[in-house]
């Protein structure tokens with residue numbers, strides 16, 4: 001495993017994080033095994049959200065922490081709040097504070113290292129969010145704050161009132177879902193690929209030392225499932241397989257290595273529930289794709305370049 005100093009923090013974090021969205025229906029023994037595999041492989045960063053499995057993901061993770069209290073000090077735990085299923089988004093102070101209290105209880109811990117606002121709330125009052133952050137920080141319940149799926153201006157608005165830096169923006173990004181890269185590459189062209197849908201979020205985050213955490217790194221979409229071995233992505237799978245053979249890793253490791261190769265020093269969130277798949281993905285840290293290989297993968301996902 002490789003590590004880096006998370007900008008704007010004193011946290012030394014693994015280049016790859018484990019996403020815990022899909023562990024909700026796993027047994028405590030299965031999650032125990034997954035967490036042990038992750039820690040043994042050097043992963044020290046775990047991503048949660050209050051809504052994953054309706055709270056069941058945090059709960060089963062917390063059961064493992066109860067079994068192994070010594071794990072907590074080896075872990076950086078991040079969770080998210082502000083999506084309310086069936087209602088939608090809630091950045092009110094009351095909701096943020098309650099959500100964190102509930103997460104802490106489920107996770108069996110008295111603090112999370114990082115709290116992210118999960119998706120933008122159209123009714124966001126940044127002063128109220130700042131008050132919630134103040135209260136959480138001063139109570140020792142949250143050490144750092146970030147966001148997910150936020151545009152640069154939405155971050156600027158939050159930052160205008162919060163005295164704590166926004167350190168993370170968790171965003172969907174993979175070889176096949178690369179909107180934030182496509183628009184920059186196709187700048188000034190007429191084609192749809194040139195459309196800037198996210199306010200230049202990639203360059204903004206780099207300028208502001210906000211770490212991008214790519215999510216769904218091998219998932220094409222909810223409807224399609226993963227792009228690994230998916231006949232709709234045959235050309236990409238052929239190129240991934242050739243590189244996997246060359247580097248003696250799996251295609252999943254090549255997909256993660258594509259993200260690690262980007263100089264923004266992103267931290268991919270790998271969402272597997274399988275210890276075997278996790279170990280395969282972690283091998284991405286041993287792969288340093290060449291510039292040409294990076295572009296070969298980009299082009300194999302059928303995206304045009306000017």
Ligand SMILES: NC(=O)c1ccc[n+]([C@@H]2O[C@H](COP(=O)([O-])OP(=O)(O)OC[C@H]3O[C@@H](n4cnc5c(N)ncnc54)[C@H](OP(=O)(O)O)[C@@H]3O)[C@@H](O)[C@H]2O)c1
Nearest residue numbers: 019020021047148215216217218219252270271272273277
């Ligand atoms: N901020 C947001 O809005 C947001 C949204 C979605 C997700 N997330 C975060 O991102 C994490 C990952 O998201 P995700 O689960 O959608 O994406 P993912 O990591 O691309 O995983 C998607 C699927 O691919 C399979 N997979 C993963 N690694 C594999 C490998 N090495 N080999 C073969 N199959 C593999 C997994 O099944 P197996 O379990 O069978 O391996 C999983 O069901 C989540 O856990 C969550 O923490 C954040």
